[in-house]
Amino acid sequence: MIGEPYNDVVREHFAHPGHAGDVPDGAIGYFEDQGLRIRLSAEVAAGVLNRLRFRAWGCPHVLAACEEFCRRYEGRPATDLEEFETARIMEDLAVPVEKTGRILVLEDTVRSLGQAIQDLTDTPRE
Amino acid sequence: MIGEPYNDVVREHFAHPGHAGDVPDGAIGYFEDQGLRIRLSAEVAAGVLNRLRFRAWGCPHVLAACEEFCRRYEGRPATDLEEFETARIMEDLAVPVEKTGRILVLEDTVRSLGQAIQDLTDTPRE
């Protein structure tokens, strides 16, 4: 009954989701489960995630987690996606345990994005 | 829960029981029942109740009824005692029905007084 349901990070990300949107012609990760839908798109150059954007349908924690993910991974090597950790995001956003499953949907989307980038890289240019 | 337990007449009589006490050497009526005790004493001359006094151990309604009785019958012929009516006293003092038995103790005392007066009158002076 008592606690604030959202910490300041969640409130801030929810209010200002600066990374909401799409990267046109970017690599795309998508996953849906439990009614949630998340889409990530990325512009990758020289193996680096130059731009990351998200779209999501979900509760504030899910939206904030997407924003947090984009902020955190923009500018880093695409290979870092493999080390994506839900635990840290859950901690920083103080996501209640009963919402763990929702953050795992983000993890699946990140994995899907990693795969998409891999596929683009592997596909020999024609 | 709500009603005032005592009407103004009871409160007045209880606060100022002008007829409390004894008539020295008077005729005496006494009765006790249900833990109550009432004593009436009267000075009778030429068949008239010149002075009436009471003593009583009982609830405020009983004490007030005794006072009311004395006020009402002082100055009247002793024969009027036979017509003593509990109903009128109960009404004027708004005695709750569950206390009827207590007022009947007064009635018994009045009867006892009447008998005592009768006995005095009947007894030939020696």
Next chain:
Amino acid sequence: MISPAPIYLDYAATTPLDSRVADRLRDVQSSAYFNPASNHIAGRQSARVVAEAATSLGALINVDPASIIWTSGATESNNLAILGAAKQRAHCGRHLVTMRTEHKAVVDVFRALEKTGFEVTWLSPGPEGQLDPETFEAALRDDTQLVSIMKINNETGVVQDIEAIGRICRARNILFHVDAAQAVGKVPVDVSALQVDMMSMTAHKFYGPKGIGALCVANGTALEPQMFGGGQQKRMRPGTLPVDLIAGLGTAATVAAQCIDDDLCKLVMLKDRLWSGIRGIDGVRLNGPEQGGYPGILNVSVEDIEGESLLLALEPLCVATGSACNSQSQEPSYVLRALGLSDQEAQSAIRFSFGRQTTVEDIDFAISAYRSAVSKLRSLAPGIAA
């Protein structure tokens, strides 16, 4: 983070005190705080205050003041009425009838009775929430002993035809309880005309104090008490009477008797304005009746919006998502599900509820907050098949 001042549109959950009620509370707290059961002049003064309050409430809903049992609120009133009557009258039959869309404080009581050998028929409403009297009558059996139907639904504002249901019950000698927590003090209620045997109410829904309610019980209706101890209230409900809260309820009733018409008139205007302001949004639907619902409640769902995010996006607007009294539960409202909404529709539902202190500005704020919240969340969402 400093939050902006809340805009309170959750009057169906609880209302602020009317200033006249607040004054009365203060007055009684300082001058007649005694135990009304005490056998001394101070106690009798408090007893008179209680009696006056009963007279005020009796006048508002047209019942004999002697038929009023003070409780801590409608939850307790419902428990006392339903458990008390069902158990007391078990010999009259073990079949009970209620609706799926009742408040938890009725639903859970019937569930508890089901576990002790009673059989409950759970009636479904029509798509707008109303109970059809014929459907109702068809559910009755020879061993039906008790019916409980609410007057105004707390989530949708739908109003049941208590008079028709009461007539049917009376004709068959079935005891009829009405949870009128959302009705008393807010719409005219005439218990005697309605052929209702027991009615529950709670002061904090009509600008009275919290922690005080009442159950009125028609003469001759026997109930098994649900609490024991002391002779207060003819043994039906023991405990020191909270004379100040009772007086506050009485004042709230008196004020309601004066204000109901004006209140309703204003609410109709506000509800119209709010609905006009948002009905045009793509995918919005009204939960509850188009016509004839209680005008202080507007419940709407919207397609493809996540409810929790909607609620946060609406801040500092304070509105409800489920039943106000149960918003700790995260399940989509069972009331809306019973109206035929999908889980997804139900979870996006917002109940706006307003009252005496609500202004046109509040409503206009709500309209623009709702419009922009919906469009913001839609802009964030991926397409269904991205």
Next chain:
Amino acid sequence: MISPAPIYLDYAATTPLDSRVADRLRDVQSSAYFNPASNHIAGRQSARVVAEAATSLGALINVDPASIIWTSGATESNNLAILGAAKQRAHCGRHLVTMRTEHKAVVDVFRALEKTGFEVTWLSPGPEGQLDPETFEAALRDDTQLVSIMKINNETGVVQDIEAIGRICRARNILFHVDAAQAVGKVPVDVSALQVDMMSMTAHKFYGPKGIGALCVANGTALEPQMFGGGQQKRMRPGTLPVDLIAGLGTAATVAAQCIDDDLCKLVMLKDRLWSGIRGIDGVRLNGPEQGGYPGILNVSVEDIEGESLLLALEPLCVATGSACNSQSQEPSYVLRALGLSDQEAQSAIRFSFGRQTTVEDIDFAISAYRSAVSKLRSLAPGIAA
């Protein structure tokens, strides 16, 4: 008839609000009147107010705030504790132990349980009202599952040795409930040190609001709820929380923590003064202990005086004749009868009870009122054998 201003010496029945509590009530009523269960910023504000109050009460009686269940008062707390535990634990045995001198809100609950197949041992106190721990222990059986003993008796002020009783219960794994309605906020109470499993209290006995109480329940103690509806308070006690009353209780607890020592010191002085002033009256006897009783209560009987007349003769003094909560009953107090008083002694008993706002002048008034009432009534009475 215009009555003179009452002189209130019935603090054991109920107390006036402390001014700090009154301020807090007003404050919460205007700024945080929301439903603490509501899932919006306003609701969460009220939820914080409730949590603060739990912290204050927890600090006063040394319990985890999470162990507190808010109720409408000690009557409800006692019902929930005793009915809830006895039914939940029926498999642990059907034997229960309590005292004859408990408050009606305990006695009547056990009577109700007796009717449903539980067996109750009703212990008698010693002549001053105390329960002897050895007598207590001797009453326990293998199938004893629940004991309820009050901390301070509301009629006589006698204080039970809760610590000793608690130790005995704990050693045998018997659940122990304490009705502390007359103790919490008035004398130091340390629930954790006392080995008590459940404790009932009520705010209006310690300068808090009426209509709010609490039951604290030790971690791991399962109770069957006695009311149904909604998920509030972990389903143990549903209904919209009266946030203002809860806050008021919290403030009353905080104030009590600060004032208890001074309060007690003053009460000891007042009780001494009162008893010194009347003990010399022919035929007066003290009901309760000479030493060690709660100093806010003095109960005296007097020979050959009719109680109802005594009460009226004492006006405008407001004092109690039986248990404050039950003075509608005309029977002589069962508590005093259990102490060995005759009907006649019991019916003449007067309970003077006083507290924070009582002055020396009030006590001196009481002394002279009592002396003159007794002598007036004696002067009216006929001799035993007239």
